Amino acid sequence: MTPSQYNQRVPRPPENCGLERRATAMELSREITQIAKQSGVQAAYNRLLQAEVALGLRKPSLAIYDHAFHIIGGAQKYGLTMGSALSDVFDVTILANKDIRLEQFEDWYGLDLSRCRVKVIRLPYYEERNAFHIDPAFITRDVVNPFHLVSRESGNYDVFVNNSMNEMVCPLSNISVLICHFPERRPKSYFYAHRYAITICNSRYTAEWIEKRWKFSPQRHLYPPVDMEASGGEFPKKKYVLSVARFEPEGTKRQREMVEAFSTLTREWPDIVRGWKFILAGGSLPNNRYLSELENLVARNAAGSIELRVNIPMAELRSLYQEATLFWHLCGLTRKDPSEVEHFGMTTVEAMQNGSVPIVYDGGGLREIVDHGVNGFRVRSGAELIDYTVRLFLDQGLARELGQAARARAGTFSRATFEMKVRTFFAEVLESYRRAA
Amino acid sequence: MPEQPEHEKTRELAAEIQRLKGELDQKKREIRDLEELIGTAIDREFPCEIGEFSERELADYSRDALGLLKEVAGPPLRPRSVGSRRGILGEPVAFLKRTLKMTRFYVRLLLGDQMRFDQRSAALTEALVVRIGHYGERLELAERRVAAFEESLVILKNRLDDLGSRLDRPPAANDVLPPR
Numbered sequence: 113m114t115p116s117q118y119n120q121r122v123p124r125p126p127e128n129c130g131l132e133r134r135a136t137a138m139e140l141s142r143e144i145t146q147i148a149k150q151s152g153v154q155a156a157y158n159r160l161l162q163a164e165v166a167l168g169l170r171k172p173s174l175a176i177y178d179h180a181f182h183i184i185g186g187a188q189k190y191g192l193t194m195g196s197a198l199s200d201v202f203d204v205t206i207l208a209n210k211d212i213r214l215e216q217f218e219d220w221y222g223l224d225l226s227r228c229r230v231k232v233i234r235l236p237y238y239e240e241r242n243a244f245h246i247d248p249a250f251i252t253r254d255v256v257n258p259f260h261l262v263s264r265e266s267g268n269y270d271v272f273v274n275n276s277m278n279e280m281v282c283p284l285s286n287i288s289v290l291i292c293h294f295p296e297r298r299p300k301s302y303f304y305a306h307r308y309a310i311t312i313c314n315s316r317y318t319a320e321w322i323e324k325r326w327k328f329s330p331q332r333h334l335y336p337p338v339d340m341e342a343s344g345g346e347f348p349k350k351k352y353v354l355s356v357a358r359f360e361p362e363g364t365k366r367q368r369e370m371v372e373a374f375s376t377l378t379r380e381w382p383d384i385v386r387g388w389k390f391i392l393a394g395g396s397l398p399n400n401r402y403l404s405e406l407e408n409l410v411a412r413n414a415a416g417s418i419e420l421r422v423n424i425p426m427a428e429l430r431s432l433y434q435e436a437t438l439f440w441h442l443c444g445l446t447r448k449d450p451s452e453v454e455h456f457g458m459t460t461v462e463a464m465q466n467g468s469v470p471i472v473y474d475g476g477g478l479r480e481i482v483d484h485g486v487n488g489f490r491v492r493s494g495a496e497l498i499d500y501t502v503r504l505f506l507d508q509g510l511a512r513e514l515g516q517a518a519r520a521r522a523g524t525f526s527r528a529t530f531e532m533k534v535r536t537f538f539a540e541v542l543e544s545y546r547r548a549a
Numbered sequence: 550m551p552e553q554p555e556h557e558k559t560r561e562l563a564a565e566i567q568r569l570k571g572e573l574d575q576k577k578r579e580i581r582d583l584e585e586l587i588g589t590a591i592d593r594e595f596p597c598e599i600g601e602f603s604e605r606e607l608a609d610y611s612r613d614a615l616g617l618l619k620e621v622a623g624p625p626l627r628p629r630s631v632g633s634r635r636g637i638l639g640e641p642v643a644f645l646k647r648t649l650k651m652t653r654f655y656v657r658l659l660l661g662d663q664m665r666f667d668q669r670s671a672a673l674t675e676a677l678v679v680r681i682g683h684y685g686e687r688l689e690l691a692e693r694r695v696a697a698f699e700e701s702l703v704i705l706k707n708r709l710d711d712l713g714s715r716l717d718r719p720p721a722a723n724d725v726l727p728p729r
Contacts, residue, residue: 136558141569148573151587153586157570498704
């Protein structure tokens with residue numbers, strides 16, 4: 113934009129704008145030179161960005177970065193929902209490291225991102241290795257930090273939101289926000305989490321581990337947006353027990369333990385279990401050995417009463433949620449590493465939004481979702497899972513009652529609630545940003 | 550001199566901001582070092598708090614540390630022929646090297662015990678890491694067996710309840726939920 117074009121766009125300044133009243137062009141120039149000398153070129157540039165917003169010369173700009181935006185995932189949905197909610201107030205740029213189109217995001221997550229734009233920052237380190245997954249774990253002090261390219265880019269916006277679990281990006285913007293889904297990495301080489309002005313976490317469980325591992329407390333806590341509510345109200349339930357989780361090759365979602373538990377149920381209580389079906393839905397990459405083992409286990413022990421549904425379309429998943437009476441989720445069972453326990457548990461909330469009764473592992477973020485005996489059950493072993501399941505199989509009235517309570521509880525985690533909280537929070541941030549100018 | 554109108558002043562400021570931004574943008578591109586760009590150091594050392602590590606982290610850490618230990622406590626140096634590729638200076642340098650080589654016997658005498666200790670320490674550490682791995686496997690197996698027993702207990706308890714209800718007796722007090 114040329115200066116003349118820019119001048120044509122200049123609106124009347126907002127009232128009580130301190131900078132407008134006191135500064136002349138010459139004074140500003142002097143101030144900028146001084147800042148550049150004392151605090152570096154970036155600080156001077158940031159001052160100009162802030163002045164533009166304070167004078168009302170343009171909309172504030174916000175960039176959301178995730179090194180895994182090209183892969184579908186719950187964490188990515190979190191950041192993009194935030195972007196969508198803020199796109200009327202901010203000029204939103206989605207920063208990715210691999211080619212991705214807005215239409216893909218809209219297809220994957222059903223979000224309106226029409227007012228946002230995508231910018232791809234290629235990282236030569238990963239491009240040269242032809243890596244599809246950008247894994248920061250490869251980066252040690254022995255190599256130049258490839259994410260410095262993203263750090264540099266962050267300095268071109270008023271607000272930079274780092275939505276990825278990648279603390280190797282050093283924020284240079286005036287306002288920097290780190291969204292932490294779990295502090296996987298302990299502070300070591302190229303660790304900049306403490307340089308962000310605001311850290312937002314997705315659950316209290318994550319907050320607790322941020323404090324333990326990073327030695328600071330996150331400023332905000334914002335549960336992820338979950339939008340799996342059935343549009344046509346309540347649906348008649350079928351005798352389905354449902355599990356929805358990725359079939360991870362390491363087996364962290366504990367599908368094997370659930371298949372074994374249901375096999376025990378069918379073997380020990382054939383009369384009670386008759387007519388019930390256990391359906392395990394989830395995504396998987398090709399040549400997944402864990403999935404093959406599960407298929408064999410199902411074929412050997414409970415063919416007919418257990419079904420594996422891999423990479424099914426969204427419509428099918430929705431209808432499974434609507435029909436399932438019970439929902440099982442054991443991620444974290446017998447695991448000792450905190451990162452292997454569910455950090456939040458989006459699929460559990462999705463099931464609850466559809467009135468399924470959750471029976472989940474008693475650990476991690478799941479404790480914040482399910483109130484034991486009020487809107488589901490929390491279990492610590494396969495034995496407890498069996499016990500509570502039998503109880504619900506026998507007492508359909510209890511299952512209905514808990515299902516309704518689960519639906520009510522799940523409303524807390526809706527997309528509308530998330531968007532409202534995001535808008536309120538960023539309005540406060542923006543207000544103090546303008547005032548500070 | 551009359552006071553400049555506010556609107557005019559803002560226009561002037563906007564133009565100046567644009568000019569300065571252009572200049573700074575150029576400077577930003579020229580500065581290659583991130584620390585120079587922001588005028589402060591960003592990297593620092595963090596203490597390694599092994600006491601707080603999870604089992605998985607400890608396993609990774611042990612593997613890496615063992616690798617380094619074995620590398621440091623490597624095999625003793627083999628004797629090599631002495632020479633120099635420096636032109637005129639070559640002869641005196643080779644002479645110096647030969648003299649130093651002659652003292653190697655005494656150096657080895659002094660350092661021999663230390664080298665043997667290093668190598669054996671590395672071997673012992675490796676053995677301990679492997680042994681802990683075996684214990685971990687056995688513990689996991691024991692946990693699985695306990696879980697299976699728990700499952701059997703649940704089955705028995707439910708059967709007992711079932712029998713109790715068939716005999717028209719009040720079932721066991723299992724309606725009280727365990728505390729969470």
